[in-house]
Amino acid sequence: MSRTTVRNTLLGIGATAAALALGYFGVQYLGRNTMYTIGAAVGGAGAISYVLQKPSQPEAPTTPIKAQRRRNKS
Numbered sequence: 001m002s003r004t005t006v007r008n009t010l011l012g013i014g015a016t017a018a019a020l021a022l023g024y025f026g027v028q029y030l031g032r033n034t035m036y037t038i039g040a041a042v043g044g045a046g047a048i049s050y051v052l053q054k055p056s057q058p059e060a061p062t063t064p065i066k067a068q069r070r071r072n073k074s
Contacts (some may be wrong), residue, residue: 026035 023035026038030038
């Protein structure tokens, strides 16, 4: 495996562990229903930002571009 793959794997594992710890301690201090509300708000904000984002690539032309055929000289 390349160095980038290993680094990304370790960062992913670390981020997952941090998210689990944050969720666990959040439930302990804030309560289950509050954490559900926070999770729903973050999920809703993510869905809204996904829908409202502008496309980064221009759209394809509506009419196909025809390539010219080469004629065989005989």
